[in-house]
Amino acid sequence: xxxxxxxxxxxxxxxxxxxxxxxxxxxxxxxxxxxxxxxxxxxxxxxxxxxxxxxxxxxxxxxxxxxxxxxxxxxxxxxxxxxxxxxxxxxxxxxxxxxxxxxxxxxxxxxxxxxxxxxxxxxxxxxxxxxxxxxxxxxxxxxxxxxxxxxxxxxxxxxxxxxxxxxxxxxxxxxxxxxxxxxxxxxxxxxxxxxxxxxxxxxxxxxxxxxxxxxxxxxxxxxxxxxxxxxxxxxxxxxxxxxxxxxxxxxxxxxxxxxxxxxxxxxxxxxxxxxxxxxxxxxxxxxxxxxxx
Amino acid sequence: xxxxxxxxxxxxxxxxxxxxxxxxxxxxxxxxxxxxxxxxxxxxxxxxxxxxxxxxxxxxxxxxxxxxxxxxxxxxxxxxxxxxxxxxxxxxxxxxxxxxxxxxxxxxxxxxxxxxxxxxxxxxxxxxxxxxxxxxxxxxxxxxxxxxxxxxxxxxxxxxxxxxxxxxxxxxxxxxxxxxxxxxxxxxxxxxxxxxxxxxxxxxxxxxxxxxxxxxxxxxxxxxxxxxxxxxxxxxxxxxxxxxxxxxxxxxxxxxxxxxxxxxxxxxxxxxxxxxxxxxxxxxxxxxxxxxxxxxxxxxxxxxxxxxxxxxxxxxxxxxxxxxxx
Amino acid sequence: xxxxxxxxxxxxxxxxxxxxxxxxxxxxxxxxxxxxxxxxxxxxxxxxxxxxxxxxxxxxxxxxxxxxxxxxxxxxxxxxxxxxxxxxxxxxxxxxxxxxxxxxxxxxxxxxxxxxxxxxxxxxxxxxxxxxxxxxxxxxxxxxxxxxxxxxxxxxxxxxxxxxxxxxxxxxxxxxxxxxxxxxxxxxxxxxxxxxxxxxxxxxxxxxxxxxxxxxxxxxxxxxxxxxxxxxx
Numbered sequence: 036x037x038x039x040x041x042x043x044x045x046x047x048x049x050x051x052x053x054x055x056x057x058x059x060x061x062x063x064x065x066x067x068x069x070x071x072x073x074x075x076x077x078x079x080x081x082x083x084x085x086x087x088x089x090x091x092x093x094x095x096x097x098x099x100x101x102x103x104x105x106x107x108x109x110x111x112x113x114x115x116x117x118x119x120x121x122x123x124x125x126x127x128x129x130x131x132x133x134x135x136x137x138x139x140x141x142x143x144x145x146x147x148x149x150x151x152x153x154x155x156x157x158x159x160x161x162x163x164x165x166x167x168x169x170x171x172x173x174x175x176x177x178x179x180x181x182x183x184x185x186x187x188x189x190x191x192x193x194x195x196x197x198x199x200x201x202x203x204x205x206x207x208x209x210x211x212x213x214x215x216x217x218x219x220x221x222x223x224x225x226x227x228x229x230x231x232x233x234x235x236x237x238x239x240x241x242x243x244x245x246x247x248x249x250x251x252x253x254x255x256x257x258x259x260x261x262x263x264x265x266x267x268x269x270x271x272x273x274x275x276x277x278x279x280x281x282x283x284x285x286x287x288x289x290x291x292x293x294x295x296x297x298x299x300x301x302x303x304x305x306x307x308x309x310x311x312x313x314x315x316x317x318x319x320x321x322x323x324x325x326x327x328x
Numbered sequence: 329x330x331x332x333x334x335x336x337x338x339x340x341x342x343x344x345x346x347x348x349x350x351x352x353x354x355x356x357x358x359x360x361x362x363x364x365x366x367x368x369x370x371x372x373x374x375x376x377x378x379x380x381x382x383x384x385x386x387x388x389x390x391x392x393x394x395x396x397x398x399x400x401x402x403x404x405x406x407x408x409x410x411x412x413x414x415x416x417x418x419x420x421x422x423x424x425x426x427x428x429x430x431x432x433x434x435x436x437x438x439x440x441x442x443x444x445x446x447x448x449x450x451x452x453x454x455x456x457x458x459x460x461x462x463x464x465x466x467x468x469x470x471x472x473x474x475x476x477x478x479x480x481x482x483x484x485x486x487x488x489x490x491x492x493x494x495x496x497x498x499x500x501x502x503x504x505x506x507x508x509x510x511x512x513x514x515x516x517x518x519x520x521x522x523x524x525x526x527x528x529x530x531x532x533x534x535x536x537x538x539x540x541x542x543x544x545x546x547x548x549x550x551x552x553x554x555x556x557x558x559x560x561x562x563x564x565x566x567x568x569x570x571x572x573x574x575x576x577x578x579x580x581x582x583x584x585x586x587x588x589x590x591x592x593x594x595x596x597x598x599x600x601x602x603x604x605x606x607x608x609x610x611x612x613x614x615x616x617x618x619x620x621x622x623x624x625x626x627x628x629x630x631x632x633x634x635x636x637x638x639x640x641x642x643x644x645x646x647x648x649x650x651x652x653x654x
Numbered sequence: 655x656x657x658x659x660x661x662x663x664x665x666x667x668x669x670x671x672x673x674x675x676x677x678x679x680x681x682x683x684x685x686x687x688x689x690x691x692x693x694x695x696x697x698x699x700x701x702x703x704x705x706x707x708x709x710x711x712x713x714x715x716x717x718x719x720x721x722x723x724x725x726x727x728x729x730x731x732x733x734x735x736x737x738x739x740x741x742x743x744x745x746x747x748x749x750x751x752x753x754x755x756x757x758x759x760x761x762x763x764x765x766x767x768x769x770x771x772x773x774x775x776x777x778x779x780x781x782x783x784x785x786x787x788x789x790x791x792x793x794x795x796x797x798x799x800x801x802x803x804x805x806x807x808x809x810x811x812x813x814x815x816x817x818x819x820x821x822x823x824x825x826x827x828x829x830x831x832x833x834x835x836x837x838x839x840x841x842x843x844x845x846x847x848x849x850x851x852x853x854x855x856x857x858x859x860x861x862x863x864x865x866x867x868x869x870x871x872x873x874x875x876x877x878x879x880x881x882x883x884x885x886x887x
Contacts, residue, residue, distance in 0.1 A: 074444045125632055131444035132390045133631045136586070139392075140627025143579065147621035262455065265448065307456045314449055315437045516764075519754035523743045529705070530741030534800050535729030535756045 038295075041173045046295035047288055052180040054287020055187035056242050060260050061267035061279040062194060063238030069274015070211040070231045072131065073123060076138035078239050079261025080145040085111055085240025086256055087149065089247045093160045100160055101186055104244045108237045115236030119229040127228065150254045160247040179249035186245045191280050194238065198276065207231050211274050259303065263290075266310040344594050345506070352499055355492055364491050366608045371498030372559055374600035377584035378505035379552030383545055384582075385591035386518060388525035389439070392447045393454025394581045397427040397550040399461070399573035401557025406473040406567045407466075409484065416485040419558045424551030431550035435543050454573060461569040472568025485562045494563045501559065502597065505552060509593050512545075521545055525591075553581065579623065586630050589637025598638060655681045655716035655732075655807050657839060662711030664694075664701050664863075671697040673863035675711070679808070679841060684834050686850035687843045688874075689860035690884055695843045696738070698860065699812050702841075703735045704728045715807060732759065734806030738813040740793040742800075744786035748777055751785055751796055755803040767803060775799040775829060791822030798829060808839040815849055827853060847884075851875060859883065 060082060067075045085107055092103040122141070126133055167178035198204035210217040210227045218224055243257065250256065267286050271278025289309070290302045355364065380394050404423035405416040438449045462470045478486045480493075487493035512518040523531040524538045531538050561567055571577075588599030603626075610619040634641050657679040664672040672694045679685055689695045700706045702713055704725040712721045720728055725735070743751050752768045760767060772778050775795050780788060785796060794814060801809055814830075815823055834840055844850045850857055851871035859867040859874060861883035867874055874880055 074448060122628065122632070129631070129635065132447060133635055135390075135392075135444050135447055137628050137631040139579075140624045140631070143624030143627065144621050145624075147617045147619075147624065151615070151617035151621065262452070265452070304456050304459045307452045307459075310452055311437075311449060311456075314441060314445060516753055516756075519746065519750050520756070522746055523751075523754045526743035526745050527741045529725070530737070530743065530797075531754075532725035533703070533729060533735040533737070533741065534754070534804060535726050536754070537724075537726045 043292070043295065045174055046291045048174065048176075049180070050288035050291030051284055052184040052287070053291065054284040055184045055191070056246055056283070057260065057263050057267055057287050058280040058283025059187050059190055059242040060239050061264040061271065061283050062191070062276045063235035063242075064264045065268045065271065065274055065276055065279040066207070066211075066231055066238075067235040068268060069276075070207055071123070071127065071228050073127075073134045073138065074131065075232075075235070076135060076261070077118075077141040077145065078138075078235070078264060079257030079259075080142045081111065081115070081236050081257070082239035082243040082260055083149070083252075083254065083257035084114075084145060085243035086247050086250075086252045087153065088240070089244035090158050090160055090252045093162075093247070099162055100244050100247045101182065104186070104241045107240050107244045111240035112233040112237040115233035116229045118236070119232040123232065124225065124228065146254050153254070155253055155255070158252040160252075162248050165248055177249075179246075183245045183248065187242065190238070190241060194276065195280075203227075203230060207234075262303070263306055266306050266313075269310060269313050341510070341594065344597065345503070348499065348503060348506075348597075352496065355495060361491060364495050366605055368491065368495050368498050368563065369608070370600050370604040371495070371502045372556055373580055373584055373604055374597045375498065375501045375505050375559075376553050376556035376581045377588075377596035377600055378502070378509055379549050379556060380581050381585040381590060381596050382509065382512065382552065383542075383549040384585060385595075386512065386521035386525060386545055387542055388591075389542065389546070390443070390447045390582075391450045391546070391549075392578060392582075393450035393452075394550075394553050395573045395575070395577035396430070396454035396457050397553040398557040398560070398577055398581065399457070399567075399569065400427045400430065401554030402561035402567050402572045403461070403467055403473070403557075404554070405485075405558040405561040406475065410473050410475060415483055416558065416562055417483075419561075420555060423554040423558055427550040427554035428547035431546045432543055435546045436539075439539055439542050439546075451575075451578075454578065458569050458573040461573065468568070470568065472566065472571075475565035477565060486565070487563075488565075491563070494559070498559060501555065506593065506597065508548075508552070513593055517541075556581075576620070579627070583623070583627070585637070587626070587634075587637060589639030589641075592637065592639040592643075595637050595639040655839075657808050657841070658712075658714050659702065660712040660714075662698065662701055662713065663709045664697055664706065665709050670863050672701060672708075675860070675863070675865055677858055677865060677868060679839055681807075681839055682834065682837050684830075684840045684853070684855050685842065686854035686857045686871075687841060687860065688845075688847055688850055688857060693860040693883070694863040695860055696812060697863075699810055699841075699843050703733070703810055729804055729806075730756070730759070732805070732807035734801035734804050734809040736794070736797045736801060736809070736811045736814060738816060740790070740797040742785045742788070742793050742796050745784060747782045747784055748772075748788070748796055749781050752799060752803050755800055759805040771799050771802045774802065774832070776825065791818050791826070794818060794822070794826060795829065798826070802833065806838060808841065809833070811840065811842045813844060814842060815844060815846055823849075 060078070064075060064078045067073055067078070088107050088110065089100040089103050092098040092106070093100060118141070122137060123134070126137055162179070164178040164182065169176045198208055206217070206222045206227050207230065209220070209222060210224050214224055217227070263286060267279055267282040270286065271282030286306060290306060293305050294302050351367065376394070376398060380391065384390050401419065401423035404426060405419035408414040408419050408422065409416045434450070434453050438446055438453070441449055461467055467473065475486070477488060478484045480487050480489045512521070520531065520536050521541055523536060524541060528538055557572065560572070584599030584603055585596040586599070587603060588595030588597065607619055607623065610622060630637070636644070659678070660676050662672055662675045663670065675698060687695055687698070697706070701708045704723050704727070708721065712719060714720060715731060715733060718731060720731060720733070723731065729735070743754070746754070749768060749772070752771055753764065757764050772781060775798065777792065777795055777799065780792065785793065788796060814826060818826060830840060842850065842854065851874065854871060857869065857871050857874040858865060859877070859880045866879045866883060867877045
């Protein structure tokens with residue numbers, strides 16, 4: 036199979052579009068991981084819940100996923116805050132493995148409750164722009180991907196401004212860098228953990244919501260994003276949200292071009308191999324901070 | 329040897345083994361097939377959980393990909409029988425050997441990682457193998473392997489007309505795994521593994537090559553879990569990657585030990601004795617989705633309320649204080 | 655069996671924590687290694703113990719090159735080691751803590767050696783206690799007992815006397831002297847100069863990663879460079 040330049044560029048573009056979504060999901064995961072030192076296994080399940088909320092608000096109220104995202108953000112911020120308050124706060128000092136297990140349990144719980152109520156049916160949102168696309172220079176741009184991409188970029192910029200300009204954002208970053216020091220300057224880290232988990236969850240849920248116009252909703256929808264987010268987080272360095280934003284784009288492009296030049300089924304295993312390789316040979320990730328010891 | 333810290337008075341272990349042996353006699357009295365199947369699952373998951381506990385309990389390394397070894401065992405039996413018409417008993421050599429080999433290869437780089445990163449890495453490795461099996465025609469890819477059914481044959485390791493044979497094989501395997509755990513717990517090898525769990529740098533300082541010890545126990549652990557996979561394959565007689573290697577199976581393997589007590593000898597057995605009948609009951613009454621949701625809730629409860637498992641909690645609260653007084 | 659350290663160097667980024675350190679310790683010597691905070695004492699000890707990779711230099715015991723040996727290899731070759739915060743195996747009993755030491759360096763049956771060691775360190779009353787329940791001083795004794803089980807040629811100790819009450823300090827010192835009498839060499843990193851100058855036959859002083867003095871306790875006390883390093887100018 037010869038590689039055509041246009042087709043290659045098309046697949047790179049596809050990678051950038053989906054990569055922005057990975058960026059958003061991963062930024063949420065890395066914030067939680069870096070600040071609370073919790074490997075949040077439930078991140079994908081919470082994203083999937085966000086997708087369902089977008090689906091149902093569209094189904095019953097006819098709301099466009101981009102609009103419902105405005106409601107989904109605060110709702111999932113509150114949900115994340117509650118999960119921290121009732122579950123995670125009690126184990127913040129426990130071993131990292133205990134934390135991994137509790138979020139693993141939470142995932143099993145959420146996924147199977149969803150499965151029970153809504154079955155494994157594949158659901159799709161159709162919007163006014165669902166089948167809209169543009170041609171330019173031999174390339175095809177389809178509206179759902181492009182719109183979701185710009186929405187994700189907007190969220191990314193918003194996140195950056197929040198973390199660098201607002202006092203809560205600064206407190207989150209201070210807590211991530213040194214929990215004890217943050218406390219000594221009067222930051223109430225308990226509350227910050229709640230905010231962080233809320234923010235991380237909201238980011239995942241919004242990322243889920245804005246792709247429902249082209250990505251099918253089902254109880255397993257979050258899984259692939261969870262695993263890819265792990266890859267992105269270690270690639271972009273633990274706790275570094277800018278690293279995650281950049282890393283998401285990289286993984287998106289690597290994944291889509293693998294699918295194009297090699298084999299679609301190899302996309303995910305390849306990403307996993309990348310993950311292991313980074314963990315073992317380059318524990319600092321691309322942008323600093325050691326993961327080991 | 330001088331007396332050691334027994335986790336429990338010896339009588340408790342004797343009682344547990346006595347109870348197990350008693351279950352060997354009970355079926356003679358006559359049990360419904362359903363109860364035999366429940367007990368069979370109990371034995372199977374007690375067995376693999378004991379295997380998982382060898383690594384997790386002695387060295388404190390939480391492997392989140394044991395389903396990989398389970399699947400390897402199951403597939404080794406399936407491929408031997410279905411593709412080559414070789415007796416599945418041979419899988420007890422092939423399966424554990426491949427599993428141990430994989431444990432060695434994957435353990436070498438991943439044992440450098442700490443706690444949660446090790447757990448994540450093992451999880452990802454098992455996902456890679458799962459995805460590979462889904463695409464691998466030799467093992468039937470996503471369709472899996474269906475056994476040709478043989479009514480009852482010791483040679484072909486199939487006992488469809490009478491599940492009691494599986495039952496006894498499962499019982500023997502559990503007793504074997506308990507014996508193995510007991511032997512290791514009471515050996516210097518076991519003590520050194522526990523030294524690694526308690527303080528890895530300290531263990532190195534007294535001359536323990538910690539990586540080598542972890543590799544050896546992880547190979548044993550993988551081998552035991554693979555044997556469980558063989559038993560599973562021989563009584564379900566149908567294999568596909570998702571039913572033998574998925575995260576659900578990992579949860580099946582780890583949960584009994586986590587509930588009963590990681591690092592205790594009887595914990596996994598106790599855990600399986602609680603979990604398996606409960607899950608059967610739930611599956612029949614409220615369906616498998618809610619049963620799995622409840623399993624998720626149980627995971628969370630364990631971490632929140634009895635992070636050290638039932639055995640350790642009981643020992644710490646009631647038994648140890650009395651022993652010290654004496 | 656002399657212990658030789660030649661040109662050992664360790665850098666962290668632009669900082670040279672240990673700078674071309676060399677000394678020789680003869681069999682049976684009882685040596686203190688002192689220096690102000692940040693002088694590189696613990697880094698040097700970690701380097702000698704195989705816990706961190708050295709950037710340059712050679713470490714040898716009785717002519718055997720141990721420069722690249724990992725900690726467990728050093729232990730098997732007769733280099734014992736204790737830590738500032740004792741690293742005992744918390745969830746095992748005192749006796750089990752001793753049993754798990756590999757018996758590579760002795761032909762005596764392990765049971766006898768455990769019994770002898772228990773007697774020597776006077777921990778018999780807590781033989782079957784779980785190690786995490788011991789007092790801080792008892793943990794230091796237990797750690798040293800584990801080193802005894804190794805049958806070491808040389809013992810490297812990191813701040814053995816920090817956080818130890820006077821009575822426990824005496825029993826710890828007694829045990830160390832007893833081991834020293836058996837011909838075992840000691841290299842002790844310590845903060846407390848008084849304890850070192852009182853008990854060691856030889857003192858090495860480190861400052862900014864370099865050896866600035868090496869001699870008898872009397873010489874060290876009067877060495878102007880040592881005084882300057884400690885007091886600053």
